Amino acid sequence: MAPLRIRVYGDPVLRRVAQDVTDIDGAMAELCQEMLAAMYEAPGIGLAAPQVGVSQRFFVYDFGEGPGVLVNPEITESDGEWVYNEGCLSVPELSWEIVRPRRIHLKAHDLHGNELSIEAEDLEARLFQHELDHLAGRILLDYLDEDQRREAKRVLREQAMSRPSRPASAGDGLKLP
Numbered sequence: 001m002a003p004l005r006i007r008v009y010g011d012p013v014l015r016r017v018a019q020d021v022t023d024i025d026g027a028m029a030e031l032c033q034e035m036l037a038a039m040y041e042a043p044g045i046g047l048a049a050p051q052v053g054v055s056q057r058f059f060v061y062d063f064g065e066g067p068g069v070l071v072n073p074e075i076t077e078s079d080g081e082w083v084y085n086e087g088c089l090s091v092p093e094l095s096w097e098i099v100r101p102r103r104i105h106l107k108a109h110d111l112h113g114n115e116l117s118i119e120a121e122d123l124e125a126r127l128f129q130h131e132l133d134h135l136a137g138r139i140l141l142d143y144l145d146e147d148q149r150r151e152a153k154r155v156l157r158e159q160a161m162s163r164p165s166r167p168a169s170a171g172d173g174l175k176l177p
């Protein structure tokens, strides 16, 4: 099977609000394995289903403690404020200082359908918030001011013209220190 292609800015699937997963089956588990492979290959630390063209509410991640999958995640609480340099596999080669809550409480399911309740902070919380944005059709450009966004679009247009040579990426969600 051909490796999954990570969709980049301009692909309409990145702007779609993803649907809740209603049935966790073997095909989905297999897709998660392929998504993890594409994520490690990129390399990145998170990858949401819409980024591979699947408009469903789940994402894979590994911020250094092994691979994980979160299905139908919801943030139930958040607090604090933290600025950090953040990049995205779907917006290659660019990154910005983005303000987000530092801590979140999140509910989700795993691939076995078990309910999860997760307290996350710092890098982990940021990564989860970033991937949740993808599930809602939001991307990093939405956090920028007008000048930053105009410059980002200019760079992305240039990238699009020089493909298929795929540029190196800072990694989805954020750069690890």
Ligand code: NI
Binding pocket: 087, 088, 089, 090, 130, 134, 172, 173
């Ligand atoms: Ni991203």
